[in-house]
Amino acid sequence: MNAPATTAQLIPEFHPREVPAVLIEALKARFGERCSTALVVREQHGRDESSFTVPPPAAVVFAESTDDVAQAVRLAAAHAVPVIPFGVGSSLEGHLLAVQGGISIDVSRMNKVLAINAEDLTVTVQPGVTRKQLNDEIKSTGLFFPIDPGADASLGGMAATRASGTNAVRYGTMRENVLALEVVTAQGEAIRTGTRAKKSSAGYDLTRLFVGSEGTLGVITEVTLKIYPLPEAVSAAICSFPSIEAAVRSVIQTVQLGVPIARVELIDANTVRMVNAYAKLGLREEPMLLMEFHGSPAGVKEQAETVQEIAAEFGGNAFEWASTPEERTRLWTARHNAYFAAVQSRPGCKVISTDTCVPISRLADCLLDSVAEADASGIPYFLVGHVGDGNFHFGYLLDPNLPEERAKAEQLNHALVARALRLEGTCTGEHGVGLHKMGFLVDETGAGAVEMMRTIKRALDPQNIMNPGKIFSL
Structure with a gap:
């Protein structure tokens, strides 16, 4: 396992390639006002939800068709200039950052x-x-x-x-x-x-x-x-627990019994407090599971009753049920607002997000040790997880003016990933590698597998222009 990175190593290296004026002129000739070099537009396309700061791309092309994308790529390829696809900018791992300069291709107008x-x-x-x-x-x-x-x-x-x-x-x-x-x-x-x-x-x-x-x-x-x-019947519920361990053990038993639950999300007490303050929901400030059941009315009733019995064995209480769309939306607001609630809880903060996933039988081992480390660190954090498939996320809330906080958060993340890999899990369950998890890819897959990925990349993209500097270095 690699040693934890230093703070300096955590900042992506910026090695911009030259973007010649002739390319910008050609893009503007082809796309007109749909090619922008305005700083405010470039900055919008040069950041995502990660904690990294990198100079923006040299230009942004707003594509409206496959032919637009193809022509923009051909023009960039003629000058070996990087191309970075852009959707809505919600990436958490630095996928959109122009670490080697280049142009951003915004496909948001391709929305049919x-x-x-x-x-x-x-x-x-x-x-x-x-x-x-x-x-x-x-x-x-x-x-x-x-x-x-x-x-x-x-x-x-x-x-x-x-x-x-x-x-x-x-x-x-x-x-x-x-x-x-x-x-x-x-x-x-x-x-x-x-x-x-x-x-x-x-x-x-x-x-x-x-x-x-x-x-x-x-x-x-x-x-x-x-x-x-669409399922014939949908029912949702929240349930509070005396501890994170009790909530996680309840999920593990539910999954291992084969209950076909559609959603089961963990929110820790920290996050519930943040969401209550953000959305004025008045939820019990204890570890909580949000669950949803899909199927026939009889099937949904049976699933819900089974899960309620399992939860009760682990101290689950204060079940609140919702069967109408409006009630379900209110309950799921707690989960979907978690990130924004956390950011608001520490104004001006940056978030380092984790994304480990482990086999369901190892979830408690991985999660509980990681919670203990996070609590001991003194770093404010929130915790949510799609725990039904063993995936969970810490969000460490950092003061961007305190490098020691970033270093401490990255040490926590490194320890968490190392633990997940020991338990036969992964460094990223759904966010992708991007910039932030490049150092963990070899640990997870092995040097031979990463070299095979590089071989594929070189064969399909010999000039290394497609979103270079992400997943692995060449």
Whole structure:
């Protein structure tokens, strides 16, 4: 296992490549006002929700079609200039930062739902469509898209980072739900991977190669997804526990008994306090599970009763049930507002977010030791988790003017990842590697596997222009 990084090593190195004036002129000639070099626009596209600060890209191109993306990439490739895809900017790991300079390609205007094939349970969208927009457009069909990372992220970005979220325990991640892609390669060629068929044995699985590639192999310009029938009945509940351990043990037993729970989220007492202050919810300030059950009315009732019995064995109390959409929205507000509530609790802070995931049987071991370390550190933090699949997140709240706080938080993160890997888990369950977790990739996969990734990257992107400096260095 690598030694913890020093504070200096935690700041990404900025080695900008030259962006020649002739390229900017060519982009402006092709895109007109849709190519911006205004500082405020560049700065907007040069930051995400990570704690890193890097100079912005040299220009931003607002693409409105696959051809726009292809032409922008071809122009950049002619000058070996980096290209960084941009959706809504909700990344947590520095994916959007121009660490080698270059241009940002904003696909947010590519926001059309192209085809709804309700009879096949598939939908095809442009990459700028967000998950909430998609569900608004397909709700009249009685179908929905379940992957919910919390933020209203773009579907192209969710595919690029192999995102998941609160429903993953029941419906899986983007890996399981992306059927096909259209991608613009580093040469500016649009290719298609996969079909609308539910399975295929035709050649290499290029769809899975691009899902999770974080923009380092190409720019996603179209996504075909699985969608699902809206459940006949939905019920949600919150339940408070005397300790985090009691809540986690309850989840482990629920999963191991095979209860098909749709969502089960942990919120620690710190986070409940923050959410109460932020959203005036009046929740009990104890460790809490938020749960949701999908199915037939009888099935939902049976699931809920089973989970309530399990929770009671571990001291779970104060169950609050919600069956109407309005009531469920109120309960889930606590989870979805957690990040923003935490940031508001320490004005001006930066957040270092963790993203480990472990086998469900090792969840208590990993989580409880990590909570003890965080409590002992004195660093303010919040804790939430999609604990039904073993994934949880600490958010350490740092004063950006105190380097010692960043160093301490990174030491906590390093210890947490090392613990997760010892327990046969991963350094990132859903956020991706980006900049922040590059140092852990070799620890998790081994040097040989990372070198194979580099070989693929060099073969598909010989000039290293597609979001360079992310996942691993070349």
